[in-house]
Amino acid sequence: MTEPNQAILPRGVAQQEFQKAIEKFRKLLGAGNVLDQDEQLVPYMKIMMPVEESRHAPSAALIATNVEQVQGVVAICNEHKIPVWTVSTGHNLGYGSSAPHHRGQVILDLKKMNKIIDVDPELCTALVEPGVTYQQLVDYIKEKGYKLWVDPPAPSAIVGPVGNTLDRGVGYTPYAEHFLFQCGMEVVLANGKVLRTAMGGVKDSNTWQVFKWGYGPYLDGIFTQSNFGIVTKMGLWLMPQPDVFKPFAVKYQKDEDIADLVELFRPLSINGVIPNGVVFVGTLYEASATVRRSDYTTDKGATSKEIIQRIRDERKIGAWTVYGALYGTQAHVDINWKIVTELVQESGKGEIVTEEQAGSDPAFKYRADLMRGNMTLTEFGLYNWRGGGGSMWFAPVSQARGSETLKQVELATQILNKHGLDYVGEFIVTQRAMHHIIDVLFNRTDEEEMKRAHDCFAELLDEFEKNGYGVYRVNTAFMNRVADSYGPVQREINKTLKRALDPNNILAPGKSGIDLDT
CATH class of the missing domain: 3.40.462.10 (FAD-linked oxidases, C-terminal domain)
Structure with a gap:
């Protein structure tokens, strides 16, 4: 299906305003990391759902390489009211792929944020960025000679543990419930501040990947299947290789x-x-x-x-x-x-x-x-x-x-x-x-x-x-339809959190049916 010739714009954003934002994105990220030509956007339009691709066509794609750039993207989006749909490895096949929730959203692609920051072979933990794939993590573990297993979902090699865990995906080893075996997140909030959940907020803490709860309300859960923040680091528990x-x-x-x-x-x-x-x-x-x-x-x-x-x-x-x-x-x-x-x-x-x-x-x-x-x-x-x-x-x-x-x-x-x-x-x-x-x-x-x-x-x-x-x-x-099935109280709570954390509705509006404009 071919895309019509008219410009694709975020809803409620005029062409002139959008162009101003694009120029600021280029200055922040470099011209090569701001994609706004039709042929550049083709990989982000591939869907497997029974709807027209044009319904989920992005207006542009941004490729960030570090947390500071993500913060900069968020600042520009707030200024110009640009909605961003964040992907990591982008292979969410059967659930929507890389395409945004609705037409005109800008893709924020984190695939180049692909550092394996730490793997502890004794405590069996890892700390990774969103662009890391299961294949990359397995190769790293093998290279180091660690006796550790990962737990991938079925299309394992090309999928990333951060994205899959945030969608509460599952695998097939004893560590199959991926969110259960996640420990600690770094999150860029809509206001540009960086939150480290659980023990990550304690200065010089060495327990960020070993103790899930920290102090006070447990926050990690609200960043799964949601649009309340952009996760830039995640801790994982790895399975010791059995005899x-x-x-x-x-x-x-x-x-x-x-x-x-x-x-x-x-x-x-x-x-x-x-x-x-x-x-x-x-x-x-x-x-x-x-x-x-x-x-x-x-x-x-x-x-x-x-x-x-x-x-x-x-x-x-x-x-x-x-x-x-x-x-x-x-x-x-x-x-x-x-x-x-x-x-x-x-x-x-x-x-x-x-x-x-x-x-x-x-x-x-x-x-x-x-x-x-x-x-x-x-x-x-x-x-x-x-x-x-x-x-x-x-x-x-x-x-x-x-x-x-x-x-x-x-x-x-x-x-x-x-x-x-x-x-x-x-x-x-x-x-x-x-x-x-x-x-x-x-x-x-x-x-x-x-x-x-x-x-x-x-x-x-x-x-x-x-x-x-x-x-x-x-x-x-079908995200709005499914959100309805969980009842009006849950929908209103999600909107309340969205208003508090993202009043300009810039982070993935529509994700899991959470959208201040509908």
């Missing part, structure tokens, strides 16, 4: 098995026998590592049950495949492996597969890599299932109960199939909560399918909300 790592899979052949599986494995998650999130992967999600839909059919619409069964039979894929791992000393792992295998055997169903038995199976290797913190881009195979570059993650959260699973799968499948799309999903049980992760895949080059995908996602949100489910993350096109 033994034992990944495994359990394959199940019936769709209805999913209800019993959650009941079987949830106690092992709560009591720590399986310390990482237990993942229950549906057929098409599992198949995406090696299979394209076009291998079986080119018909438009939802994939038939008969074809899904053929994929299971020919590719030796279960209706559901459970993935988990054990970590620790050999003695510890041996005891827990005995608990897992006996429990599965007593249940009377399920085929256990170890790493040795899996051999070169790409689906098993992908999951094992995630659970040991290895870098992998295998998840992008999902985008080959239908092709056409369309993807939106639908991510409702529920109690970790088997009774929640079939109800959700049937509801989601009914809605997706009604709109001619497929159920491509998995559940992740993290002790008491269960994430249901569905990739709504569609063809962005087909206008009719784009409309169906948009209507489908809206209906998923509506119907799941009617059943008491809320999503924990969403793409930029």
